[in-house]
Amino acid sequence: MHPLQYRRLVGAALAEDLxxxxxxxxxxxxxxxxxxELLAKEAGIVAxxxxxxxxxxxxxxxxxxxxxxxxxxxxxxxxRLAIVSGRIASILKGERTALNxxxxxxxIATLTGAAVKxxxxxxxxxxxxxxxxxxxxxxxxxxxxxxxxxxxxxxxxDMVMIxxxxxxxxxxINEAVSRVRAQTGFALKIxxxxxxxxxxxxxxxxxxxxxxxxxxxxxxxREAVLLVERRALLEASGGIAAERLREIAETGVDLISxxxxxxxxRALDLSLKLR
Numbered sequence: 001m002h003p004l005q006y007r008r009l010v011g012a013a014l015a016e017d018l019x020x021x022x023x024x025x026x027x028x029x030x031x032x033x034x035x036x037e038l039l040a041k042e043a044g045i046v047a048x049x050x051x052x053x054x055x056x057x058x059x060x061x062x063x064x065x066x067x068x069x070x071x072x073x074x075x076x077x078x079x080r081l082a083i084v085s086g087r088i089a090s091i092l093k094g095e096r097t098a099l100n101x102x103x104x105x106x107x108i109a110t111l112t113g114a115a116v117k118x119x120x121x122x123x124x125x126x127x128x129x130x131x132x133x134x135x136x137x138x139x140x141x142x143x144x145x146x147x148x149x150x151x152x153x154x155x156x157x158d159m160v161m162i163x164x165x166x167x168x169x170x171x172x173i174n175e176a177v178s179r180v181r182a183q184t185g186f187a188l189k190i191x192x193x194x195x196x197x198x199x200x201x202x203x204x205x206x207x208x209x210x211x212x213x214x215x216x217x218x219x220x221x222r223e224a225v226l227l228v229e230r231r232a233l234l235e236a237s238g239g240i241a242a243e244r245l246r247e248i249a250e251t252g253v254d255l256i257s258x259x260x261x262x263x264x265x266r267a268l269d270l271s272l273k274l275r
Contacts, residue, residue, distance in 0.1 A: 001050060001142045009139065010054045013097045025092045034274055035085035036095075038102075040075045041269040045113045047071050047146040048105035051139070052082065055098040060090035072109070072146045081270070088274065095272045104136075105143040106268035112147025112261050115245055124249035124256050127152045127235075131259040140262045152257055160190040164214070167192075173199060177206040191235070200224050204232060212257075214238045218247055225252035 063086035170176035191210035215238035
């Protein structure tokens with residue numbers, strides 16, 4: 001992840017917290033120096049260390065950070081992840097912002113890692129969705145990659161995805177695909193949402209590259225896999241719970257998209273303790 005992708009986000013987060021100063025810290029500390037340890041309070045996959053560093057770099061160039069792990073590291077409860085040293089006032093002013101970034105991103109990475117582990121040994125790949133926090137998509141999709149998952153489209157221009165409302169408005173899958181092909185070039189892949197096997201047949205006849213199996217049962221997914229015979233990628237989607245991942249992966253689908261990776265993750269418990 002390039003710094004240009006997150007510098008503005010870090011600056012905005014710091015401004016949100018420090019626009020009117022820090023009444024508490026500024027009243028207690030001036031030139032005192034010290035150090036604080038970034039600790040994992042539970043096991044998980046770390047993500048967001050570049051933003052952790054950026055927070056303190058923007059606050060105070062004299063603050064130094066020493067890292068003891070990298071993004072993607074599996075860490076244990078109680079493990080020391082980093083040391084931040086310098087003016088105590090700068091450390092305290094950046095504490096919550098730095099933790100907010102890291103805890104959410106590490107939570108997403110950890111949740112993704114569990115999903116990837118659940119389908120290990122199958123051909124299925126875990127992918128994310130656009131159900132992300134507004135303004136944070138680049139961070140949350142980065143965290144998915146750190147956890148071992150893959151990214152679906154970043155925005156509405158990345159590929160064509162014809163969903164139920166598009167189909168309803170156009171009148172049919174065939175009509176929607178025809179309109180798209182009349183307006184776009186050959187380079188864009190087309191994905192079509194299918195609600196049943198008839199939709200799968202229609203999408204397949206249109207020659208689309210990806211067919212989304214939306215809210216289908218496992219037996220119907222198996223039928224779709226046999227029907228398609230690898231002539232298109234198949235994506236399982238629609239409120240898929242973690243406990244269903246293995247059986248869905250074993251149907252032979254190529255992708256399993258999970259909105260909960262980014263819209264329902266729990267932050268990983270981290271702390272920054274002054275020593």
